[in-house]
Structures are given as C-alpha cells and as structure tokens.
Amino acid sequence: GGSGNGMEFTSFKSGSSFKVRVLGTEDLIRFYSYGIYKKVNSFVAQNPSKMNDKGFPVADYTPWDLAWKYYQDLKKAAADKGDSKAEEKYKEEAAKYRVKERYALGFIDLETGNPIIIDLSKKQAQAVYAVITKFEKKLGKVAFELSKTGSGTSTTVSLTPFIDMEEDLTDKERENFNKYDGKEFDMSLFDGLLFEADEKTQIENLVAAGFDISLIGKSLGAGSNNEKDDEEINDEDMPF
Structure with a gap:
C-alpha cells in the first residue's frame, strides 16, 4: 500500500x-x-498481469484487464460486422480500463x-x-x-x-x-509512492467506475456495500 x-x-x-x-x-x-480521471485514483496491481512488448496484458489478467478485454472483444466483433459506431463506443470504454505504462522521475x-x-x-x-x-x-x-x-x-x-x-x-x-x-x-x-490494489480493491474500483462486474464473472462478497445505480437500466438502452 x-x-x-x-x-x-x-x-x-x-x-x-x-x-x-x-x-x-x-x-x-x-x-x-x-x-x-476524477473517478478512480490511479493504482498499480498487487499481482500484475503479464504484458507483451507493446504493453498489452496477455495473461494473468487483473480485474481491470478483464474489463478492458471485455470491451476489446466487443470492439473486435463490431469491427467484424462493419459497425463503426459501436466499434468507436467500445474502443472508448476499453480505454478507460486499459493499463498504462507510466514513469516516475x-x-x-x-x-x-x-x-x-x-x-x-x-x-x-x-x-x-x-x-x-x-x-x-x-x-x-x-x-x-x-x-x-x-x-x-x-x-x-x-x-x-x-x-x-x-x-x-x-x-x-x-x-x-x-x-x-x-x-x-x-x-x-x-518506495510506497504507488498505491497497490489487491483484487478486492480493484473490483470495488470497477464498481465505483460504473462497470458491471458480473460481466467478467466477478462479485463482491456478502456484506459489501455494492450499491445499485440509482437509474434503472432499460433493456432498450443496452447495446447488445
């Protein structure tokens, strides 16, 4: 921490x-x-994922990598269908959860x-x-x-x-x-400059960011104050 x-x-x-x-x-x-930005303060993963040379996660995904990958996969599917509007939308969503290579000088x-x-x-x-x-x-x-x-x-x-x-x-x-x-x-x-988040904290951060963690098969254990959004989501609003 x-x-x-x-x-x-x-x-x-x-x-x-x-x-x-x-x-x-x-x-x-x-x-x-x-x-x-302005929603979830930056953190590093306590158990980082494996990255390729371009800085993309390829194995041992963190919960945030899974959220990124969820939208990346939707983006690919939209691109394959030639739906550029959906592709752009998913690209924006994926970018929110993407891990970023940064430097402290x-x-x-x-x-x-x-x-x-x-x-x-x-x-x-x-x-x-x-x-x-x-x-x-x-x-x-x-x-x-x-x-x-x-x-x-x-x-x-x-x-x-x-x-x-x-x-x-x-x-x-x-x-x-x-x-x-x-x-x-x-x-x-x-040392200690970066906040290290464990899996539970990362999942809580996803909830705070408005991501539906059930989409990546995660849940917060009983007793957590995983509040529902105030607004009801209408089926017609869903992109899929």
Whole structure:
C-alpha cells in the first residue's frame, strides 16, 4: 500500500514549471497504472498481469484487464460486422480500463532544495529522458526547466537546459543546486509512492467506475456495500 516515507507525486499541471537539478540518468522507475480521471485514483496491481512488448496484458489478467478485454472483444466483433459506431463506443470504454505504462522521475526542485517525483506518460518520459542523456556529462553543471504545456492529447512536457546559470537562477536556487554536488538521488523515495490494489480493491474500483462486474464473472462478497445505480437500466438502452 501507500506505506514508506510518505513521498507523493508533485502536482505537475499544464502551465506549471520547475527549475530542477538532474542528479543522474537512472533516477526513475517504470510502473503500470490503472485509474479513471476524477473517478478512480490511479493504482498499480498487487499481482500484475503479464504484458507483451507493446504493453498489452496477455495473461494473468487483473480485474481491470478483464474489463478492458471485455470491451476489446466487443470492439473486435463490431469491427467484424462493419459497425463503426459501436466499434468507436467500445474502443472508448476499453480505454478507460486499459493499463498504462507510466514513469516516475526524480529531480531536485531548486526553489526548495528538496527532491520531487513527477509522474509522466511513456511519451513524455521519453522526451525528457532524451534530454537527460544528451546532457549526461554536464548534469553537474547545468540546471533545467521542467515544464508542461497544452492539454489533452497535445500536452507536452519539456526539459530545457538553462544557458546562463548566473542569470537564470537566483542566489538561493544556485545554492540549492550546489548543495547536491556529488550526491545521488535517494531511490528509497520511490518506495510506497504507488498505491497497490489487491483484487478486492480493484473490483470495488470497477464498481465505483460504473462497470458491471458480473460481466467478467466477478462479485463482491456478502456484506459489501455494492450499491445499485440509482437509474434503472432499460433493456432498450443496452447495446447488445
């Protein structure tokens, strides 16, 4: 669970930026995350599924993988029938439950002098990592601006070196930069960062997300407050 040192991801919304020091090229972890924005907080599976090279689950499915697969199969069937409207709808549903490959990257925030950990998508992490490796030999001399712009699928994260450390950083920021000379990022800060959900919690999360768990042969044991939706579902509304 979220035990460990109480470290959390630093909020990194679009429009925000940090002046940072990068301590090395390996201050990161990869993880596979589930969750639905504003509905179910992101979590990792206590017993992860087996993935193929493209990051799709292929065996030992978690309950969320089963929900994803349920809609994937419907999407395929709709595609085979040439029903593009249904195909699009199932594709959207499948995407909600799909596992996402993400990366946690560690930096030193020069404003505070404290370590921060940022949560990035695979694409964002690759862009940032390319800059880190390019400047690998100069990490001890160069500070960077880490910023996020745009929204939705056009969100961009960039890591840009400061050309002039004297001019671009305040005295305090330079002091915080120098404080980390010869130091490595504390990798133990990644421990307990991610919430690990067991099978029962994942099933509860599916219910919270509005997924009918009987469709994947799951149920919550007696005594759980598995409340029914307020709205009655009309047979005619059902897509199948």
